Amino acid sequence: MSETARSLLNSAGLLAATLGLASGLIWLERRLLALWQDRYGPNRVGPFGLLQVLADMIKIFFKEDWIPPFADRPVFVMAPAVIIISVLMSFAVVPAAPGIGVVDLNVGLLFFLAMSSMGAYSVVLAGWASNNKYSLLGGLRSAAQMLSYEVFMGLSLMGVVVLAGSFNLREIVLAQRRIWFVVPQFLGFVVFLIAGLAETHRLPFDLPEADSELIAGFHSEYSGMKFGMFFVGEYLGVILISALISVLFLGGWMGPLLPPLAWFLVKTLFFICLFILFRAALPRPRFDQLMGFGWKAMLPLSLLNLMATAAVVLWIGGPR
Amino acid sequence: MRSNRAVEIEQAAMEGTTTTVGGKTAQAAADSASPARELGGAFPGLSLLPQESSDGIPTYWVPKEKARPILRFLRTGLERPFRMLYDLTAIDERARARQPGEPARDFTVVYHLLSYDRNQDIRLKVPLEGEYPALPSVTDIWPSANWYEREVWDMFGIGFEGHPHLCRILMPRTWSGHPLRKEHPARATEMGPFELPEEKQEAEQAALQFQPEEWGLARRGEETDFMFLNVGPQHPGTHGVLRIVLQLDGEVILDAVPEIGFHHRGAEKMGERQTWHTYIPYTDRIDYLGGVMNNLAYLLPVEKLAGIELPPRATVIRVMLCELFRIASHLVWYGTFAQDVGALSPVFYMFTDREKIFGIVEAICGGRMHPSWFRIGGVAQDLPRGWDKLVRDFVDYLPERLDEYDKIVMKNRIFKARTVGIGAMSLDQAVEWGVTGPNLRACGFEWDFRKKRPYAGYEQFEFDIPTATSGDCYARAVVRVEEMRQSLRIVRQCLENMPPGPYKSDHPLTTPPLKERTMRDIETLITHFLGVSWGPVIPAGEAMVAIEATKGSNGYYLLSDGNIHPYRLRIRAPSFPHMQMLPEIARGLMVPDLLAILGSIDFVLADVDR
Numbered sequence: 001m002s003e004t005a006r007s008l009l010n011s012a013g014l015l016a017a018t019l020g021l022a023s024g025l026i027w028l029e030r031r032l033l034a035l036w037q038d039r040y041g042p043n044r045v046g047p048f049g050l051l052q053v054l055a056d057m058i059k060i061f062f063k064e065d066w067i068p069p070f071a072d073r074p075v076f077v078m079a080p081a082v083i084i085i086s087v088l089m090s091f092a093v094v095p096a097a098p099g100i101g102v103v104d105l106n107v108g109l110l111f112f113l114a115m116s117s118m119g120a121y122s123v124v125l126a127g128w129a130s131n132n133k134y135s136l137l138g139g140l141r142s143a144a145q146m147l148s149y150e151v152f153m154g155l156s157l158m159g160v161v162v163l164a165g166s167f168n169l170r171e172i173v174l175a176q177r178r179i180w181f182v183v184p185q186f187l188g189f190v191v192f193l194i195a196g197l198a199e200t201h202r203l204p205f206d207l208p209e210a211d212s213e214l215i216a217g218f219h220s221e222y223s224g225m226k227f228g229m230f231f232v233g234e235y236l237g238v239i240l241i242s243a244l245i246s247v248l249f250l251g252g253w254m255g256p257l258l259p260p261l262a263w264f265l266v267k268t269l270f271f272i273c274l275f276i277l278f279r280a281a282l283p284r285p286r287f288d289q290l291m292g293f294g295w296k297a298m299l300p301l302s303l304l305n306l307m308a309t310a311a312v313v314l315w316i317g318g319p320r
Numbered sequence: 321m322r323s324n325r326a327v328e329i330e331q332a333a334m335e336g337t338t339t340t341v342g343g344k345t346a347q348a349a350a351d352s353a354s355p356a357r358e359l360g361g362a363f364p365g366l367s368l369l370p371q372e373s374s375d376g377i378p379t380y381w382v383p384k385e386k387a388r389p390i391l392r393f394l395r396t397g398l399e400r401p402f403r404m405l406y407d408l409t410a411i412d413e414r415a416r417a418r419q420p421g422e423p424a425r426d427f428t429v430v431y432h433l434l435s436y437d438r439n440q441d442i443r444l445k446v447p448l449e450g451e452y453p454a455l456p457s458v459t460d461i462w463p464s465a466n467w468y469e470r471e472v473w474d475m476f477g478i479g480f481e482g483h484p485h486l487c488r489i490l491m492p493r494t495w496s497g498h499p500l501r502k503e504h505p506a507r508a509t510e511m512g513p514f515e516l517p518e519e520k521q522e523a524e525q526a527a528l529q530f531q532p533e534e535w536g537l538a539r540r541g542e543e544t545d546f547m548f549l550n551v552g553p554q555h556p557g558t559h560g561v562l563r564i565v566l567q568l569d570g571e572v573i574l575d576a577v578p579e580i581g582f583h584h585r586g587a588e589k590m591g592e593r594q595t596w597h598t599y600i601p602y603t604d605r606i607d608y609l610g611g612v613m614n615n616l617a618y619l620l621p622v623e624k625l626a627g628i629e630l631p632p633r634a635t636v637i638r639v640m641l642c643e644l645f646r647i648a649s650h651l652v653w654y655g656t657f658a659q660d661v662g663a664l665s666p667v668f669y670m671f672t673d674r675e676k677i678f679g680i681v682e683a684i685c686g687g688r689m690h691p692s693w694f695r696i697g698g699v700a701q702d703l704p705r706g707w708d709k710l711v712r713d714f715v716d717y718l719p720e721r722l723d724e725y726d727k728i729v730m731k732n733r734i735f736k737a738r739t740v741g742i743g744a745m746s747l748d749q750a751v752e753w754g755v756t757g758p759n760l761r762a763c764g765f766e767w768d769f770r771k772k773r774p775y776a777g778y779e780q781f782e783f784d785i786p787t788a789t790s791g792d793c794y795a796r797a798v799v800r801v802e803e804m805r806q807s808l809r810i811v812r813q814c815l816e817n818m819p820p821g822p823y824k825s826d827h828p829l830t831t832p833p834l835k836e837r838t839m840r841d842i843e844t845l846i847t848h849f850l851g852v853s854w855g856p857v858i859p860a861g862e863a864m865v866a867i868e869a870t871k872g873s874n875g876y877y878l879l880s881d882g883n884i885h886p887y888r889l890r891i892r893a894p895s896f897p898h899m900q901m902l903p904e905i906a907r908g909l910m911v912p913d914l915l916a917i918l919g920s921i922d923f924v925l926a927d928v929d930r
Binding site: 025033036037062105134137203204206213215279280281282283284285286287288289304 | 545549550555556557571662663664665668669672728732734735737738800858910911912914915
């Protein structure tokens with residue numbers, strides 16, 4: 001198989017898999033939430049309600065795609081595309097298993113951080129372009145949240161980089177042959193998990209949309225497929241963060257018995273379910289409390305983690 | 321009865337209080353010191369004309385010029401003052417004959433004051449003459465008078481001089497006429513067909529535009545332009561059609577203007593056309609989470625007027641159902657409050673439990689949310705076979721669940737961070753703004769009408785009055801959660817001590833009339849027929865009984881002039897003053913806090929708007 005064909009196949013496969021998984025998550029989340037909330041969830045369409053996804057997709061495709069007359073049209077249309085594109089781009093650097101992955105960038109981790117910052121623009125632009133006060137508040141919250149959580153999201157990963165001595169995600173996985181980084185980098189793991197939650201706007205960090213306060217926040221004015229793109233974008237984000245956690249902290253595809261890809265998927269799925277459990281279990285903090293928590297607790301913690309890791313590595317004498 | 325001397329007034333007042341039922345009155349615990357005597361001391365030469373009332377609340381006619389000074393004296397001049405304006409309403413008197421000895425008038429404005437120190441009420445009636453009369457406002461004496469005076473203006477066209485912003489409150493601004501005036505049509509069939517041409521729709525839309533200047537709100541501050549945010553009438557956090565306009569600086573609330581009336585259905589107007597009996601189903605829909613609790617608030621004064629005493633079984637059935645509904649209402653509040661601060665799951669658990677209550681209610685009443693189960697003189701039917709097992713299963717089941725909710729809601733740290741110290745009101749504030757029920761008890765004041773003025777047989781039950789101290793959102797939650805446990809205690813006592821006997825009083829005015837008597841002779845048949853078709857004729861008089869409803873103190877002030885329907889029916893609903901004081905506790909907080917407060921004060925918009 002030629003190199004080009006292989007990478008084409010890889011890209012197409014990954015695209016199909018992530019989008020398929022993202023839409024599957026609609027069903028999974030609703031069923032899991034229902035399970036935890038003592039009810040049934042969608043169980044009528046197809047076996048176990050699995051075809052609910054299909055029904056939802058048909059519905060959303062045929063909904064009126066309404067652009068409010070007071071909105072800033074070009075930006076309004078562009079905003080949902082930005083989130084999908086930036087998240088899908090990030091998947092390019094995720095090594096699912098040996099030989100599976102779109103590209104091996106030696107700055108893979110930085111590329112992911114850059115792309116996730118891009119995603120923030122989507123929400124801010126959507127909030128601004130909607131020309132609606134609730135959307136604006138959502139957009140503002142999102143901007144502030146992103147700004148503060150991006151900072152230590154990056155910092156929390158630096159411990160991993162120091163240990164692995166590389167920004168290349170594949171090399172980071174291989175560096176965990178002896179021990180998964182979740183053990184030496186437990187603090188970094190926790191901080192990244194929280195930052196990841198914030199990054200994907202999942203409860204308890206769903207302040208930009210906060211339905212009981214801001215109706216639907218930044219996407220109040222969106223309907224039809226544009227709303228659908230935000231929706232899918234959020235799920236893609238959840239998958240991305242879960243995949244990255246397994247790559248960075250849980251040894252990616254490595255594990256006994258099962259084939260590498262299966263290990264990767266199992267680990268990712270575990271974190272996806274954990275994200276959904278958070279949503280079922282926790283209330284939402286207030287905006288200023290969230291910011292305070294970010295700057296006063298998370299940032300010092302991640303700095304501490306970075307310095308301690310660096311000191312230990314220097315003491316022992318370099319990576320590996 | 322007219323007298324210039326205080327002693328005689330005193331005597332007359334005491335006579336008024338002796339018209340009671342079963343020797344037990346709302347004023348049983350009342351202080352012996354009479355406000356009338358103290359008033360006589362402060363206003364020499366004052367002539368207070370007492371008015372007979374069936375509820376034992378001392379009621380006096382006060383001339384218009386004297387009303388304000390007297391009210392001010394009762395609020396500030398007394399040793400143990402009447403600090404709370406329990407209700408303020410009016411009566412259109414033009415459609416009925418004046419009783420001998422009463423002052424001439426076209427309208428009457430009624431002030432109902434409450435003193436917690438004395439555990440006593442006083443009712444002052446001000447006669448007004450003229451087509452659109454006016455009298456001085458008391459908003460500077462009680463801040464809570466603001467909305468009440470607006471309501472009286474809206475409903476009757478009675479003006480209040482010196483009111484800061486006298487405008488419509490329940491009816492839309494574009495409305496013409498004042499609905500509770502007797503000449504205003506009471507049915508849609510009395511008016512022309514409704515039409516909404518485009519111009520009219522645009523005019524209605526324009527009338528909804530918020531003008532900050534009207535409310536004395538600035539559009540810009542020294543450095544920033546303020547944002548005015550419409551929360552509602554359609555908003556997921558307002559639990560119904562409520563509009564709150566927020567003046568925001570960033571996300572900080574500088575001021576809030578609640579706009580109510582979207583849920584107004586003219587419940588008081590309907591009271592004037594329904595018979596005494598057929599009004600019962602309307603009451604269920606006032607506090608629509610309170611179910612039969614509303615029936616009770618309405619029927620207690622009706623039974624007072626009629627002089628009906630309840631058999632013990634009927635009393636206990638009523639208490640049991642009321643307490644079940646209190647739990648049901650608090651469960652809805654619990655779940656939705658948690659949801660307002662962002663917790664998705666609790667509401668599902670609590671609705672599941674509420675469903676179990678509805679299972680019991682359904683088995684007993686047939687209905688669920690609005691069973692309309694109480695009747696004049698008792699309840700509609702006896703308890704069904706096997707009711708005790710249903711109730712026992714429930715009282716055994718719920719405590720464990722409540723303990724679990726404590727863990728997932730009350731002890732959750734994010735929940736605490738969102739509610740502790742948020743939306744706090746002081747006890748003074750609460751009393752002045754007419755706050756009652758759990759919201760009052762959350763300020764550290766142990767006051768429960770069931771204990772302090774036992775009605776409907778509550779004196780036979782053992783339970784505690786839960787209180788909290790800080791008066792914030794969390795304290796309000798603590799009180800309600802504990803109240804559910806106390807209600808369970810009461811329900812258990814009902815279960816174990818349900819007395820045998822009839823479920824309805826043996827009194828000629830009970831409705832529907834007792835069937836056993838109908839087929840004896842033509843006279844009893846006619847009586848039954850009239851009782852069913854017209855309903856009973858309730859003797860003339862006026863009465864009100866304040867009860868501890870799910871949201872706070874609820875009371876129906878009924879005026880009968882010996883007819884098959886009330887001459888005037890006034891609903892004192894707890895949510896109305898609670899909603900009024902919202903800006904008071906929301907200023908300076910953030911938008912999410914507003915939602916936490918809305919969730920914590922537990923209002924029902926049908927109860928606000930009636």
